[in-house]
Amino acid sequence: MLYALSTCQWCHKTKVLLEELGIAFDYDYVDLLEGKEQDAALDEIERWNRSGSFPTLVIDNKRAIVGFREQEIREAFAA
Amino acid sequence: MNVPEITEMAIDAAYRTLKADAEKNGYRLNPDGDFVKNLIRGLLKNEQRYGYRACPCRLASGKKDEDLDIVCPCDYRDTDIEEYGACYCALYVNEAISTGKQKVAPIPERRPPRSERGKTRVVKIVSTTATPVFPLPVWRCKVCGYLCAREQPPGICPICKATKERFERFV
Numbered sequence: 417m418l419y420a421l422s423t424c425q426w427c428h429k430t431k432v433l434l435e436e437l438g439i440a441f442d443y444d445y446v447d448l449l450e451g452k453e454q455d456a457a458l459d460e461i462e463r464w465n466r467s468g469s470f471p472t473l474v475i476d477n478k479r480a481i482v483g484f485r486e487q488e489i490r491e492a493f494a495a
Numbered sequence: 496m497n498v499p500e501i502t503e504m505a506i507d508a509a510y511r512t513l514k515a516d517a518e519k520n521g522y523r524l525n526p527d528g529d530f531v532k533n534l535i536r537g538l539l540k541n542e543q544r545y546g547y548r549a550c551p552c553r554l555a556s557g558k559k560d561e562d563l564d565i566v567c568p569c570d571y572r573d574t575d576i577e578e579y580g581a582c583y584c585a586l587y588v589n590e591a592i593s594t595g596k597q598k599v600a601p602i603p604e605r606r607p608p609r610s611e612r613g614k615t616r617v618v619k620i621v622s623t624t625a626t627p628v629f630p631l632p633v634w635r636c637k638v639c640g641y642l643c644a645r646e647q648p649p650g651i652c653p654i655c656k657a658t659k660e661r662f663e664r665f666v
Contacts, residue, residue, distance in 0.1 A: 423537030423551035425530060425584065426601070447554055458554075458609065469604035470552065483601035 418443035419461045419472040426484040427471040433486060434473075437493050446470070501539045509535050513586075520639075520655055522568075522576075523593040525585050534586045538567055552584040553606065561613065563660060564606065570637045570661075571605045635665035 418434065420427035422445040434441050446457045458468055464480035465472045473481045473489065481488050510532055517524050525531050537551025549555035550565040564570040572582040579602045580589040591597035606612075634648035635641070639655035648662035 421537075421552065421554060423540050424553075425533050425537070426552060428533070462608065467604040467606070467608050468554075469606075470554065483603070485601050 417441065417474045417477075419446055419457060419470060419474070421445060421447045421470045423447060424470050429484045429486075430471040430473060430489070433484075433489055437490070439493055498543060501536050501543070505539060506532050506535050509539060516656065517587065522587050523590065525581070525588050525599070526593050526595060531586060534584055550584060553604075564637070566661075568638050568655065568657070569606075573639065575602055575605060629666060632664055633666035634662045637661050637663055 418427075418431060418441055420431060420443055431443060444457055446454060446461070449457055461470075461472045462468045464474050465482045467482075469482060471482075471484065475481070475492055479492075481492065510528075513535065514524050516522075525534075534551055538548045541547070541549040541551060541555060545555050545557050545559070545562070547559055547562070548567045549562050550567055550569050553565050555562045555565065559566075568587065569582065572587055575582050576587060576589050579600065580592050580597055581587065581599045581602060583602050583604065583606075585592075585599045585602070588599065589597070592599055607614075629644065631644040631646065633642055633644045636648075636652040636655060636657055638657040638661050639652060641652055641654040642665060643649065648659050650659050651657070652661070
């Protein structure tokens with residue numbers, strides 16, 4: 417699950433990388449959510465990433481990669 | 496949503512202004528023009544949405560009072576350039592990155608988490624001498640650190656052009 421902002425270039429790069437790697441993933445543009453939906457997304461992000469920053473990529477509900485860490489993302493899906 | 500598209504023309508105009516201002520004030524924009532233009536598209540989008548240019552890489556609340564620290568240029572820019580060579584978005588970079596000698600690496604978020612925002616950081620100055628009494632209050636620009644002693648902060652920071660509300664009482 418990718419938590420992103422529609423205006424954020426690092427989020428965009430992360431999304432493009434996941435697409436390039438052929439990963440099946442869901443994503444939310446949290447800035448386009450409103451009210452309770454947005455709050456729920458933020459609560460969920462903060463469970464994985466205390467600072468609540470973007471992009472936050474949650475992999476299989478097990479771990480999270482915060483920020484466009486290209487190498488780390490590639491390695492996480494390299495198996 | 497029925498909102499006008501951000502045009503290439505508007506992006507180019509904002510880019511020229513930002514670049515000229517940056518260079519005049521000793522800052523540098525990221526040398527990757529397309530990357531910068533996409534960031535500017537985000538800034539203009541946020542200006543359209545919220546009425547101010549909130550950081551495109553952070554989630555704005557829509558309440559200006561709560562978002563002042565992330566109105567671009569944000570309060571964290573200078574410290575991040577100092578420590579990581581670039582601001583959080585990498586819109587502003589240091590000389591090494593602007594000349595291609597260093598690459599931008601991911602920058603951890605310096606802004607306090609949601610639950611801790613709005614709590615002012617109180618720095619206690621321990622001094623053995625008596626606190627000096629100044630005839631005027633000293634104001635600090637939270638964007639660039641400019642200090643001035645006068646009754647009220649200036650309407651616009653003469654150094655970085657930040658607006659009055661970005662000033663804090665320093666002494």
